[in-house]
Amino acid sequence: MSTLKVDNIRHNSATSDAITMASDGTCTARITGTTGGGGLSHRNLIINGAMNVAQRGVSSTTSGYGSVDRFSIQNTGTDEAPTHAQVDVASGTTPYTLGFRKGLKITNGNQTSGAGASDYIKFNTKLEAQDIANSGWNYKSASSFITLSYWVKSSVAQTFFVRVTALDSPVYNFPFSYSVSANTWTKVTKAIPGNSNLVFNNDNGTGLDIEWTLFRGTNTTGSGATLDTWAAYDSSQRQPDNTSTWYTTNDATWEITGVQLEVGDTATTFEHRSFGDELARCQRYFQVLSRNTSAGLNQHSRYPALGNGTNSTLWYCYHKQTMRVRPSLVTSNITSTTVEIFNYSTSSGATYGGSSMSEGDENHSQITVTTTGGVSSGNVACWRFKINGDCYWAVSAEL
Secondary structure (H helix, E strand, O other): OOOOOOOOOOOOOOOOOOOOEEEOOEEEEOOOOOOOOOOOOOOOOOOOOOOOOOOOOOEEEEOOOOOOOEEEEEOOOOOOOOOEEEOOOOOOOHHHHHHOOEEEEEEOOOOOOOOOOOOEEEEEEEEEEHHHHOOOOOOOOOOOOOEEEEEEEEOOOEEEEEEEEOOOOEEEEEEEEEEEEEOOOEEEEEEEEHHHHHHHHOOOOOEEEEEEEEEEEOOEEEEOOOOOOOOEOOOOOOOOOOOOOOOOOOOOOOEEEEEEEEOOOOOOOOOOOOOOHHHHOOOOEEEEEEEEEOEOOOOOOOEEEEOOOOEEEEEEEEEOOOOOOOEEEEOOOOOOOOOOOOOOEEEEOEEEEEEEEEEEEEEEEEEEEEOOOOOOOOOOOEEEEEEOOOOEEEEEEOO
């Protein structure tokens, strides 16, 4: 048996080594995937990068969270709000062949007054500081990298910008650009170096914000923003000036899937996770406590509550996952029309009056549900949905 002795291995057309040998018999290899794809688990720092989870709903015109979990779509100054929706990835496309079945699609409104200086439409996800601090990235070193990759498609051919912002003080900003042809899925990969000024606290606050900009007006852009380098955050020059073609095109669309952020200077095969795994990760930030849909009445699910003074009940809920911080209560279409209260102590009904978070922590919530009559202190009661319709109670601990 013979031994091949070399210092490094590199493809004829490559500009860097694929395998670098060390004198102690070990090596460093730039691996982009295993045979057949997959493998190399727990390297994607992005939650819900395949856009499979959408607890709030599949479509929204709300500025903020409203469709796909862990991704927020924000806009201001628009004449017509954009729509963001979880959509199917078309079969036969490259992302489909790579295992992606869902994407996030933004459909522009009709911006009749043009591109205003304070207008913007942006799409972003935020990561906890501790997840960056403990990721293995030597973020203080310019020779250590994290790599962002994603699939994107736009109905308008244009150059767009992305900003990666380190939010612990001092705040630093790293903008870069990417260009797409119309209606063509494009894989974008960007290696981002560390910088001696970066700070990521070992806590559950916001550490890294990744923003895909569809448009920003000139109040927040300018020539002083340099691409592909870290610089102190300047709110008036977050990135170079935008082309406004996409923004001023009625019903222009922009789609994304397969978002991955990993330590290293090379984008590896996307880490597909099970739906249950991804849902559990999302529930650290947002989780539905109970939901009814237009597809069927969830009337047989009764939720116990204890009378707490006149016309008030307490509902105790244990969270499905430990949340990032004590959450806030979120309701969607919870009204006296959609839910009802039943008092077991008196065998009578009571009209729903409202709800609020009264106590709780990362693992449970105590929700006060008021009525307009029919409940007294010590009564044993419950609430239930009473009509078909989309409505839910949820708790949120989003960044």
